Amino acid sequence: MSMHIISPGMLTTVQDLGRRGYMASGFQQGGAMDQFAARAANILLDNSESDGVLEMTLLGVKAYFDEDNVIAITGAEFAPTVTDFETGEVTELPMNRAVRVKKGDVLDCGSARSGLRGYLAVAGGFDIAPVMGSMSTNLKCKVGGFDGRKLKSGDVLPLRYPQSDLYGMTSRVFEHEKQKDGTVTVHVIPGPQDDYFSDKGKNIFYSETYSVTGDSDRMGIKLDGTPVESVDGVDIISDGIVAGSVQIPSSGKPIIMMADRQTTGGYAKIATVITSDLPLLAQLRPGGSLRFEKVDLQYAVKRIKQDNKLLKKLQYKILRADTSISGS
Structure with missing residues (x-):
């Protein structure tokens, strides 16, 4: 087959x-x-x-x-x-x-x-x-x-x-809310190296509307906008990178690390995108726009639970329908 x-x-x-x-x-x-x-x-x-x-x-x-x-x-x-x-x-x-x-x-x-x-x-x-x-x-x-x-x-x-x-x-349908057009709000947890950036730099990061550049790929989403100001440079001793890590290179323009990211990196990470918002980023085309919003860990966990609940609901709906058919 x-x-x-x-x-x-x-x-x-x-x-x-x-x-x-x-x-x-x-x-x-x-x-x-x-x-x-x-x-x-x-x-x-x-x-x-x-x-x-x-x-x-x-x-x-x-x-x-x-x-x-x-x-x-x-x-x-x-x-x-x-x-x-x-x-x-x-x-x-x-x-x-x-x-x-x-x-x-x-x-x-x-x-x-x-x-x-x-x-x-x-x-x-x-x-x-x-x-x-x-x-x-x-x-x-x-x-x-x-x-x-x-x-x-x-x-x-x-x-x-x-x-x-x-x-x-063939009767199965997955109903969910579609992503809306326009600027996407991406939720992030600050850190782990947000102390490398000045108050002015952090204010820029959370207030700027960034656009996705054409050289974004499965490794990372590169953003264009006002550079984020550091305190004294952005180089760090290389450490681990997770999906959603937001690196700030020397240009000051954020890069969101995605599925094919390297395992370690030497640029300071101002924030980390919550897992539930990674699909939003995966669907952004070059030229698309986004802004960052600060949240806490409890919010991130809540969102993951909501996602899993939605998929479990689909599984339950399928199981219930199949049981009904087999019992008829």
Whole structure:
């Protein structure tokens, strides 16, 4: 059972929730940039939340399956269609729900109308051997995913056979609040080196509206705006970097470290983005704008609990519906 890639899109890689437990050895964690969306796509299809998905950047894949399957696309607002293999009829597919794709039908995920990264999951999941416990593609090290690289035309991705009834999945919908247009508010916890910056610098950081630059990527989101003033330079003895660390280099312009960040860094970190806001950052296009808002640890924990509750609610809704069907 396989997925045949006709056109790979701009940058499509296999990702999951990342390679955890290896940062102490100097290996990047990686994983999906928008992990909330990736988890939701898998839940819709009875996959493990940590199963591999295709992360599609701006332009999605065009592909066909050699057997009937069910897919789900979450994250950025793409415009997927499916072309019937026998009739040539083109049908628009909805986002954020499980949809059937018949053998030979051509799935075209189209381009993102809003947001930046979409996530395509298939029922049963991708049959790809993990490297250090993860399917995630590390492009710089050329490991994980499909031959350690982005997808290209002609690739054939092996799939696992679904353990659930395909036809019973297609009524499943993930309903959640969409990201609004305009300036995004990103919540951060101060530190760990906020004392390296003057009061003026901190005021700039929390009042400025920053724009995302064109050289942002999976490693980091680079921002343009008024430079943040330090007390006496920003160099530190290199220490660990987590997802969401906001480094201030010598230019004074913040860089938010993301999934493919290095494990350590030598610039002072003025703040750390809360985990629940990382998906917002993953969907910001170059030219998008954001501002930072200071919060405490209790707020960050509350938000994580809310995210997990929303996904648990989806799982419960699916379980209840499946139980109702099997009992009817």
